[in-house]
Amino acid sequence: MTEDDLVHPKLKAWLKQTIDLCGPDHVHICDGSPKEYATLMETMVAKGNAIPLPKRPGSYLFRSDPSDVARVEARTFINTRKQDDAGPSNNWADPDAMRATLRDLYKDCMKGRTLYVIPFSMGPLDSPLSRIGVEITDSPYVVVNMHIMTRVGTAVLQKLGNAGAFIPCLHSSGKGAGNPQWVCAPMDQKYISHFPEENVIASYGSGYGGNALLGKKCLALRLASAMAWREGWMAEHMLLLRLTSPEGKRYHIGGAFPSACGKTNLAMITPTLPGWKAECLGDDIVWMKPDADGRLWALNPEAGFFGVAPGTSRATNPNAMKTIEKNTIFTNCALTDDGDVWWEGLDREKPSHLTDWQGQSWTPDKEAPAAHPNARFTASATQCPILCQDWDAPEGVPLDAILFGGRRAHVAPLVTQALNWDHGVFLGATLASETTAANIGAVGKLRYDPMAMTPFCGYNMGDYFQHWLTMGDRLGTKAPAIFYVNWFRKGKDGAYLWPGYGDNCRVLKWICDRVDGKVGARETPVGYLPCANDLDLSGLNLAPGALDVLLDPGLAERKEDQPQLEAHLARFGDRLPQRLRQQAAALALCLP
Numbered sequence: 001m002t003e004d005d006l007v008h009p010k011l012k013a014w015l016k017q018t019i020d021l022c023g024p025d026h027v028h029i030c031d032g033s034p035k036e037y038a039t040l041m042e043t044m045v046a047k048g049n050a051i052p053l054p055k056r057p058g059s060y061l062f063r064s065d066p067s068d069v070a071r072v073e074a075r076t077f078i079n080t081r082k083q084d085d086a087g088p089s090n091n092w093a094d095p096d097a098m099r100a101t102l103r104d105l106y107k108d109c110m111k112g113r114t115l116y117v118i119p120f121s122m123g124p125l126d127s128p129l130s131r132i133g134v135e136i137t138d139s140p141y142v143v144v145n146m147h148i149m150t151r152v153g154t155a156v157l158q159k160l161g162n163a164g165a166f167i168p169c170l171h172s173s174g175k176g177a178g179n180p181q182w183v184c185a186p187m188d189q190k191y192i193s194h195f196p197e198e199n200v201i202a203s204y205g206s207g208y209g210g211n212a213l214l215g216k217k218c219l220a221l222r223l224a225s226a227m228a229w230r231e232g233w234m235a236e237h238m239l240l241l242r243l244t245s246p247e248g249k250r251y252h253i254g255g256a257f258p259s260a261c262g263k264t265n266l267a268m269i270t271p272t273l274p275g276w277k278a279e280c281l282g283d284d285i286v287w288m289k290p291d292a293d294g295r296l297w298a299l300n301p302e303a304g305f306f307g308v309a310p311g312t313s314r315a316t317n318p319n320a321m322k323t324i325e326k327n328t329i330f331t332n333c334a335l336t337d338d339g340d341v342w343w344e345g346l347d348r349e350k351p352s353h354l355t356d357w358q359g360q361s362w363t364p365d366k367e368a369p370a371a372h373p374n375a376r377f378t379a380s381a382t383q384c385p386i387l388c389q390d391w392d393a394p395e396g397v398p399l400d401a402i403l404f405g406g407r408r409a410h411v412a413p414l415v416t417q418a419l420n421w422d423h424g425v426f427l428g429a430t431l432a433s434e435t436t437a438a439n440i441g442a443v444g445k446l447r448y449d450p451m452a453m454t455p456f457c458g459y460n461m462g463d464y465f466q467h468w469l470t471m472g473d474r475l476g477t478k479a480p481a482i483f484y485v486n487w488f489r490k491g492k493d494g495a496y497l498w499p500g501y502g503d504n505c506r507v508l509k510w511i512c513d514r515v516d517g518k519v520g521a522r523e524t525p526v527g528y529l530p531c532a533n534d535l536d537l538s539g540l541n542l543a544p545g546a547l548d549v550l551l552d553p554g555l556a557e558r559k560e561d562q563p564q565l566e567a568h569l570a571r572f573g574d575r576l577p578q579r580l581r582q583q584a585a586a587l588a589l590c591l592p
């Protein structure tokens with residue numbers, strides 16, 4: 001297919017304008033076929049960009065430039081006409097000024113390169129919830145990743161017809177001259193730009209992950225959250241799973257967790273309780289919409305996983321390990337001498353020799369890790385052994401429960417149920433997590449990350465909180481129940497009190513019982529807590545006294561958090577909904 005075969009006048013015009021601006025040598029319109037994927041990989045192998053992995057059929061290792069290894073929040077912008085509409089959680093730039101800056105950077109940036117046009121759908125093509133994007137990029141690495149992470153190709157163009165709506169997503173790795181294996185621009189020239197008032201995305205200077213695979217964080221979260229606000233649905237940073245009880249009853253659970261809280265592990269949980277079955281519907285993004293039946297229906301708009309490799313192992317996530325046995329793209333992992341990938345946390349024994357993520361010889365005496373801490377795997381959802389058969393059902397699945405969770409050594413109990421929807425929104429709005437070595441910044445520092453959406457909400461977060469409250473009003477008694485979980489509470493000796501991983505199903509079971517009204521609970525100012533006997537702890541050897549700490553509402557400790565919590569809420573100024581102020585006041589009154 002060539003530009004001349006395109007039948008959509010707006011798409012044709014945008015493509016022509018982009019070709020004129022970026023000046024590529026060639027243009028390739030992606031059909032999304034396996035042949036296209038194979039040809040691109042062959043070309044990248046021939047150029048030394050991709051390393052085939054003989055131990056994993058159809059799999060390749062890529063190494064990025066050391067300066068281009070993660071999403072760059074400092075270079076991510078929301079460009080609204082009024083600064084206040086982007087809100088305090090976003091970097092803002094005036095749309096006209098940003099357009100002018102980008103125009104200069106994009107000018108002739110694709111000289112000597114091929115411009116790829118990637119028509120993609122977020123969500124199944126036959127779903128009314130889905131949205132179509134077209135990414136133009138000069139990175140073949142982006143094309144192969146988009147093949148896995150989204151639905152790409154000719155069928156999308158057919159669905160678009162000659163008048164369908166699409167979101168233009170322009171990406172260039174930038175004009176950087178340094179590294180021929182991974183082109184990118186210096187940090188101060190990187191721009192991950194969103195224009196929510198025009199539904200346009202423009203990214204320049206980074207070829208990595210969320211900065212470059214524009215369907216994911218840029219479209220499916222930042223732009224989609226703003227669209228959802230305008231149109232009456234929700235775009236959330238959540239995992240989605242189905243749990244089936246031994247009696248065969250199904251529960252669908254969404255969960256919002258900041259990074260380094262085990263979101264992918266929970267999405268692919270192997271329950272330790274006999275008879276319980278978990279199926280994965282998604283590990284990162286959920287779109288939700290009230291249906292005619294009054295319930296909230298949920299859908300994962302992605303088609304793959306872009307997961308963190310370090311820490312993933314047969315012990316922590318056996319289902320992820322099976323997912324990535326073949327047809328997987330690895331980025332910034334270490335390479336073993338027999339041609340496999342390796343990362344910290346994969347197994348107890350470190351290999352005696354590796355090639356590290358920067359291509360250097362590595363031995364265990366080296367202090368620096370062999371794999372980059374943000375090394376990634378890209379794998380199709382269809383390779384997940386516990387993928388739910390309804391993962392691409394056009395209507396999604398009806399949601400029973402929403403979890404919020406963070407990493408807290410103290411303060412937050414193992415699980416609480418919100419007292420009502422407004423209280424649940426307050427729990428989400430005050431979601432806080434302690435940083436780990438995997439985050440940037442000091443270890444153990446408390447960060448508020450409302451609904452785990454701080455880097456991903458494409459509009460003013462005060463308005464986002466109000467949108468959550470409004471959705472609750474609309475859903476009424478059919479709203480999913482909201483819970484707050486914390487798998488990371490520690491005892492006085494600094495050891496974790498809860499085993500986590502597959503044993504988290506014990507908490508999920510209590511949640512399902514609460515949804516069904518099968519168990520009572522203890523009402524406290526922070527929510528309904530399980531009575532000790534209602535948690536199924538059969539076969540579990542918790543340390544003596546551990547359960548008392550795990551189920552302690554932590555009121556005295558919360559008192560210490562109060563100044564930080566108040567400062568966090570104050571950031572939203574007069575856009576903070578009155579109903580959340582009331583929740584904060586009610587909590588403050590109950591603290592010792």
Ligand code: O2Y
Nearest residue numbers: 070071208209210211284306
């Ligand atoms: O560093 C990146 O570009 C990846 S960020 C990411 C990838 C998959 C799922 N979640 C995230 C995130 O930052 O939340």
Ligand code: MN
Nearest residue numbers: 237283284285
């Ligand atoms: Mn994420």
